[in-house]
Amino acid sequence: MFSNTEIGIDLGTANVLVYTKNKGIILNEPSVVAMNTDTNQVVAVGMDAKNMIGKTPGNIVAVRPLRDGVIADFDITSQLLKQVMKKAGKAMGLSLRKPDVVVCTPSGATSVERRAIHDAVKGCGAKNVHLIEEPVAAAIGADLPVEEPVANVVVDIGGGTTEVAIISYGGVVNSNTVRVGGDLFDDNIIQYVRKKYNLLIGERTAEEIKIEIGHALVEHPELKKDIRGRDLVTGLPKTVTLSSKEIQQAMRESLLHILEAIRATLENSPAELSGDIVDRGVVLTGGGALLNGIQEWLSKEIIVPVHIAPNPLESVAIGTGRSLKFINQLQKVSR
Ligand SMILES: Nc1ncnc2c1ncn2[C@@H]1O[C@H](COP(=O)(O)OP(=O)(O)OP(=O)(O)O)[C@@H](O)[C@H]1O
Ligand SMILES: [Mg+2]
Numbered sequence: 489m490f491s492n493t494e495i496g497i498d499l500g501t502a503n504v505l506v507y508t509k510n511k512g513i514i515l516n517e518p519s520v521v522a523m524n525t526d527t528n529q530v531v532a533v534g535m536d537a538k539n540m541i542g543k544t545p546g547n548i549v550a551v552r553p554l555r556d557g558v559i560a561d562f563d564i565t566s567q568l569l570k571q572v573m574k575k576a577g578k579a580m581g582l583s584l585r586k587p588d589v590v591v592c593t594p595s596g597a598t599s600v601e602r603r604a605i606h607d608a609v610k611g612c613g614a615k616n617v618h619l620i621e622e623p624v625a626a627a628i629g630a631d632l633p634v635e636e637p638v639a640n641v642v643v644d645i646g647g648g649t650t651e652v653a654i655i656s657y658g659g660v661v662n663s664n665t666v667r668v669g670g671d672l673f674d675d676n677i678i679q680y681v682r683k684k685y686n687l688l689i690g691e692r693t694a695e696e697i698k699i700e701i702g703h704a705l706v707e708h709p710e711l712k713k714d715i716r717g718r719d720l721v722t723g724l725p726k727t728v729t730l731s732s733k734e735i736q737q738a739m740r741e742s743l744l745h746i747l748e749a750i751r752a753t754l755e756n757s758p759a760e761l762s763g764d765i766v767d768r769g770v771v772l773t774g775g776g777a778l779l780n781g782i783q784e785w786l787s788k789e790i791i792v793p794v795h796i797a798p799n800p801l802e803s804v805a806i807g808t809g810r811s812l813k814f815i816n817q818l819q820k821v822s823r
Contacts, residue, residue: 493587495576496809497569498625499605501554501594502647502670502775504534504568505802506576507809513802514579521568522550533571542690556667557648558596559605566608573612586615592625592808595649595665620811622646622804623653623663626773628814629807630797634658635814639761639768643750643786644804645776647671650746652753654761658814662756666749670775672742673698680738681717685728689717698739699778701732704785705743708732746776747789754790769793773803 496507499519506515517534524531526547532540540550553564589609593602602619609617623642624634632640632655640655647670653663674694681687681694689697693715701711711732719726750770757765769792772782777800787794797803 493580493585494809494812495580495587495589496625496805496807496811497572497589497591497609498805498808499554499565499569499591499593500646500804501552501557501649503801504572505805506572506579507802507805508580509809511580513805515572515576516802516805517572519554519568520550520552521564521571522548523564524548530567530571533568534575541692554594555648556596556671557594557646557665557669559594559601562601562604565605569605569608570612573609573614577613586613588616588618588812589614590618590620590808590811592620592622592804595622595651596667618812620808621653621660623651624655624660625804625807625811626651626797627653627655627771627807628811629799629803629805630771630773632771639757639764641754641765641768641770643746643770643772643777645669645746645772645774645779645782647775650749650774650776652750654753654757654765656761661758661761662753664749664753666745668742668745668749670695670698673702673739673776673779676738676742677702677735680734681715681728681730682720684734685726686720687715687717687726687728688720689715693717697730697735701730701735702739702779703732703736704779704781705736705740706781706785706788708781743785747786750786750790754792766792769795771795771797773797773800775801 498505504519518538520537522532522537522540537550553561606617626644627634627640627642635658637657644651651665654661677694701713716727777796783794
């Protein structure tokens with residue numbers, strides 16, 4: 489009855505999620521903060537702030553303090569965490585007094601930043617704070633038997649980074665991180681449309697294009713989508729029709745980077761674990777696991793089975809929240 493509430497926070501570069509054992513995911517919002525630059529105050533966080541991106545008056549800016557897998561602005565990240573803890577507290581009512589918190593930080597976070605995140609969460613009223621590595625959390629959240637001496641291979645394709653890790657016996661045996669993820673796909677699309685059509689589109693439009701007609705490098709029936717942006721020559725709004733084939737080409741290089749990282753990790757795996765990998769395959773988590781055709785493409789390229797986690801966007805948060813019981817066994821967890 490007096491047991492402590494445990495919550496897990498996935499502080500992702502694209503989305504921040506909070507998970508509790510009893511209630512599941514209690515918060516899931518974009519990692520965006522809107523600030524008033526005159527007063528330096530937070531105007532909105534999460535979805536409200538994301539809706540302001542690219543549409544705000546001069547003195548309000550919507551920023552993503554975590555970008556490309558690293559913490560670009562630490563103060564604003566702390567503010568985001570504070571608001572997240574507040575919202576989570578509201579969702580939990582009184583039961584969120586002095587929770588034990590496990591936070592999954594972006595892989596690019598330095599030890600100083602990790603320490604600072606630890607302190608920021610502690611400052612929000614947490615009793616104990618633990619930090620966990622993203623791939624380990626992703627594996628736990630995807631229901632893989634991480635504490636057993638078998639090879640669990642996780643490929644987490646997030647907004648900022650893709651992490652490939654082989655986890656066995658509660659620890660990371662081998663891993664690779666590349667700064668390629670959903671954000672870069674969006675950027676590839678923006679650059680392509682700009683070059684080919686002289687058309688300027690925003691991040692949100694690029695993301696919509698990716699989700700609707702983006703494909704991994706597989707054959708597929710061609711899809712089309714009309715998009716609007718600003719003509720760079722006339723300055724006026726213009727509509728063009730994009731094909732899924734050209735979007736696929738725009739994202740090609742980035743996809744190949746991800747493939748290389750997976751290959752490199754598998755090639756360096758200990759011989760004893762290779763058999764497991766061939767049998768058990770690879771599990772995809774993160775938003776990138778939802779890209780059309782990614783499962784088909786990767787399984788063809790790496791010739792081992794590829795599975796998609798049950799809720800790829802939630803795996804890390806779920807794993808983070810469930811990890812407390814493993815935490816003492818896990819080797820690479822810093823306190
Ligand atoms: N259906 C979809 N198809 C393709 N991409 C998608 C889809 N749904 C979401 N995404 C992309 O997934 C990314 C967000 O994934 P996720 O929430 O796992 O990232 P994150 O954990 O915040 O980032 P990181 O792990 O790098 O810190 C975004 O780039 C988003 O556009
Ligand atoms: Mg993530």
